[in-house]
Amino acid sequence: SAAPAYRLFFAAWPDDACRHWLDQQVERLHDACRGRQVPPRQLHLTLAFVGEVDPARLSDVYAVGERVAAGAEACQLRLSRLAVWPNGIGCALPARVPGRLARLARALNGALADAGLPHEARAFKPHLTLLRKAQADEAGVPHPDAPALFAVDHLSLVVSRLTRSGPIYQELRRWPLPA
Ligand code: 2AM
Structure with missing residues (x-):
């Protein structure tokens, strides 16, 4: 098809309290490791990266989201750790990966x-x-003062448009995850 493809991924968004904690960690980590800060409204947990999809197949992606969400279970992550990876990604990590999240x-x-x-x-x-583009200097990675809880209680399908000033995300659909 001649229509431009959508760059899609499935994700979950933090609630306000968790976003606030994450934004504090952005500042801490940036002080130590520099790089480009992710704006607060863009902070997300990717659950599955899809990639370039023809607009004609969008309804099939919606069907995947709806069906998987209906059969999944909500879970909670305890964010306790910061890291900078060799690819320059500075991130917050869960203490452990719940089985429900891995299954989702x-x-x-x-x-x-x-x-x-x-x-x-x-x-x-x-x-x-x-x-992004942070310095992978393990010695300089700070530790959060206290952990935060991230409630994975929904599944979002997000379209990402890449621009020169960074990606722009737009949520297309959101499904609740059964408790
Ligand atoms: P990242 O934050 O570690 O770059 C949108 O690009 C989201 O999908 C980001 O959270 C990104 O992870 C994630 N992602 C996973 N696999 C990807 C891939 N192959 N290309 C781009 N982004 C990917």
């Missing part, structure tokens, strides 16, 4: 594959990106 990511990738849609082959490494 696996279900999304499996359903995308079954539908013949693009999906990520790499292992699921749940993280919230705080900085």
Whole structure:
């Protein structure tokens, strides 16, 4: 098709309290490791990266989200750690990955594959990106004063438009996750 593709991913957004905590960590980590800060409204947890999808297949992606969300379970992450990876990503990480979260990511990738849609082959490494192009200086990575809870109680389908001043995210659909 000649229509431009959508760059899609499935994600969960932090609630206000968690976003505030994350934004504090953006500042702390930026002081130590520099790089480009992710704006507060863009802070998210990617559950499955999809990639470039033809607009004609958007309804198939909606069907994947709806079906997987209905069969998944909400969970909570305890964010306790900051890291800077060799690729320059500065992020907040959960103390442990709940089985429910790993199953949700696996279900999304499996359903995308079954539908013949693009999906990520790499292992699921749940993280919230705080900085890009940060300096991977492990010695300088600060530790959060206290952990935060991230409630994964919904599934969002997000379209990402890449611009020169960074990506712009727009939520297309949101489904609740059964408790
Ligand atoms: P990142 O924050 O570690 O870059 C939108 O790009 C979201 O999808 C980001 O959270 C990004 O992770 C994630 N993502 C996962 N796989 C990706 C890929 N292959 N290309 C781009 N972004 C990817």
